[in-house]
Amino acid sequence: MFWFWNRVNGIPVRTSNFVALLVVVVFLMFSVSALAIQPPPVEEFVPIGELPEEDRLPAAPFLVSAYSLVWIFAFGYFWMLSRRLSVVERELNDLTKRAGLESER
Amino acid sequence: MALLVVAAAMFAAAPIFIAYAPNEATMGLVYKIVYFHVPAWFMMFLAIFVCGISSGIYLFKERVSADRLAYSAAEVAVLFGAIGLTTGPLWARVSWGVWWPWDVRTTLALILEMTFVAYLLLRKYGGPGSEKLSAGLALFGMFNVPFVYVSVNVWRTLHPQTTVVPQLPSAMAGPLWWCVVAYLLLFIVMLGGRRRLEEQRATVERLRLVYDED
Amino acid sequence: MRKDIRVESRSREMLYTTTFFAASCVLVFSFAFVRSGRPVEGAEAGIIWVALAYAGQLALGRAFERELHQDALRGLLMAPVERAAIFVGKLLGIMLLMGVVEAVVVFFVAVFFSTAFFDYGLLFISLLVTGTIGFACVGALFAAMLARSQSRAVLLPVLLYPITVPVLIAGVNGTLSLIQPEPNLDLARFWLALIAFFDVVFMTLALWTFEPLMTE
Numbered sequence: 001m002f003w004f005w006n007r008v009n010g011i012p013v014r015t016s017n018f019v020a021l022l023v024v025v026v027f028l029m030f031s032v033s034a035l036a037i038q039p040p041p042v043e044e045f046v047p048i049g050e051l052p053e054e055d056r057l058p059a060a061p062f063l064v065s066a067y068s069l070v071w072i073f074a075f076g077y078f079w080m081l082s083r084r085l086s087v088v089e090r091e092l093n094d095l096t097k098r099a100g101l102e103s104e105r
Numbered sequence: 106m107a108l109l110v111v112a113a114a115m116f117a118a119a120p121i122f123i124a125y126a127p128n129e130a131t132m133g134l135v136y137k138i139v140y141f142h143v144p145a146w147f148m149m150f151l152a153i154f155v156c157g158i159s160s161g162i163y164l165f166k167e168r169v170s171a172d173r174l175a176y177s178a179a180e181v182a183v184l185f186g187a188i189g190l191t192t193g194p195l196w197a198r199v200s201w202g203v204w205w206p207w208d209v210r211t212t213l214a215l216i217l218e219m220t221f222v223a224y225l226l227l228r229k230y231g232g233p234g235s236e237k238l239s240a241g242l243a244l245f246g247m248f249n250v251p252f253v254y255v256s257v258n259v260w261r262t263l264h265p266q267t268t269v270v271p272q273l274p275s276a277m278a279g280p281l282w283w284c285v286v287a288y289l290l291l292f293i294v295m296l297g298g299r300r301r302l303e304e305q306r307a308t309v310e311r312l313r314l315v316y317d318e319d
Numbered sequence: 320m321r322k323d324i325r326v327e328s329r330s331r332e333m334l335y336t337t338t339f340f341a342a343s344c345v346l347v348f349s350f351a352f353v354r355s356g357r358p359v360e361g362a363e364a365g366i367i368w369v370a371l372a373y374a375g376q377l378a379l380g381r382a383f384e385r386e387l388h389q390d391a392l393r394g395l396l397m398a399p400v401e402r403a404a405i406f407v408g409k410l411l412g413i414m415l416l417m418g419v420v421e422a423v424v425v426f427f428v429a430v431f432f433s434t435a436f437f438d439y440g441l442l443f444i445s446l447l448v449t450g451t452i453g454f455a456c457v458g459a460l461f462a463a464m465l466a467r468s469q470s471r472a473v474l475l476p477v478l479l480y481p482i483t484v485p486v487l488i489a490g491v492n493g494t495l496s497l498i499q500p501e502p503n504l505d506l507a508r509f510w511l512a513l514i515a516f517f518d519v520v521f522m523t524l525a526l527w528t529f530e531p532l533m534t535e
Contacts, residue, residue: 099312
């Protein structure tokens with residue numbers, strides 16, 4: 001999995017990966033906007049208690065998705081961080097080994 | 106090592122998120138998103154202050170470690186801002202009927218997030234010399250924060266005013282501050298990890314300069 | 320500022336091209352915002368400011384590119400002139416250019432849309448002036464910094480817009496409150512005060528950071 005980050009690999013590999021990622025992101029954006037169809041904005045602010053029953057949305061799915069979003073973001077970030085860290089640490093090891101070898105000469 | 110710290114922080118955070126859920130007086134279930142939304146923005150403001158101040162230190166005192174801290178803080182700021190900007194619309198969709206009302210607070214918050222995304226873009230693609238420019242950008246961004254905070258008090262918006270949080274009844278305030286602490290732990294761990302990454306990268310660069318000369 | 324005059328004397332080409340660009344912006348927006356022959360209400364305010372922003376950004380990019388080609392920027396920095404003076408000189412040059420562009424844009428919009436901008440001339444002009452100061456100040460700072468960077472053409476808007484959008488919003492809202500059927504002077508003055516406040520903050524920041532930003 002780390003070859004994606006490996007600088008030594010040729011450029012074509014990175015570009016195709018990037019294009020794939022871009023396609024996924026664009027697709028996600030389109031699907032989200034398709035789902036985001038909303039009623040025309042209300043002129044005045046109507047407190048939720050007074051809103052007629054049909055206009056009220058079930059709150060639970062939103063709450064749950066907000067919660068899971070936080071976890072996804074947090075985990076995702078930690079995962080990204082650990083990947084980047086391990087790449088850099090590998091490079092560091094390589095370099096110190098090379099440096100060690102050279103200083104023995 | 107880093108893993109241990111991460112595990113500890115998550116251990117602290119997880120039961121917190123579960124614990125607050127039952128004990129709420131309610132004005133509708135959905136307002137509970139506040140427990141995710143508000144601390145996220147608090148942390149984003151904190152991250153921006155860290156970024157701005159260390160950028161200032163970097164610009165005026167020429168300390169490179171401050172620049173590394175600024176870069177890490179900017180990334181963490183974008184992350185928390187993203188959390189805030191996604192939980193916000195989820196809440197808005199239910200309570201206001203629209204995903205995104207273009208009022209002052211939301212617009213300014215979006216601009217703030219964009220400023221720091223621009224910071225990251227600049228650092229990544231700007232080439233040599235972009236550290237200083239991004240530091241300048243961070244300073245401008247930092248001075249934008251008070252505007253965002255105060256905007257709900259000055260203008261009439263859909264957004265609740267800043268007086269709400271200090272006046273929360275203790276049943277709600279308790280979990281909120283609990284969440285803030287949890288987010289704070291998360292913030293510290295993320296910042297620390299990211300900063301470590303930067304420092305490792307700097308070490309690699311230094312070594313490479315030295316040993317790749319032949 | 321001698322710098323100011325230098326900039327001006329060289330910039331005839333920039334002047335004409337930027338003005339033309341702004342005029343064509345107005346044209347494009349007119350198509351976007353005209354429904355069955357009549358403009359969407361209040362669109363004029365937005366059109367002016369957006370055309371101004373785009374033209375300003377173009378001018379900024381080109382202004383500093385010129386310096387780069389003759390490495391004039393480096394020479395200038397080594398001259399025994401106070402750094403802040405360089406910045407102000409550049410700023411004035413850009414503001415002058417934007418001022419001309421504004422005049423042209425306002426003229427066109429007023430003619431095309433028959434809008435009475437000058438009923439409250441002083442307020443309107445103050446809005447434009449303060450808005451220009453804010454935009455140009457931030458823009459000059461970032462453009463000067465990016466002059467030596469490789470992806471400057473792309474990065475300048477990326478950096479510039481998030482910071483200057485509040486000024487633009489305030490400008491549009493202020494202008495709107497002046498041209499709407501029942502003009503609201505107090506509101507316009509409020510927006511003006513807000514832009515002025517932003518200007519003070521931006522100018523202070525820009526002058527403060529120009530020196531460390533320009534040293535390598």
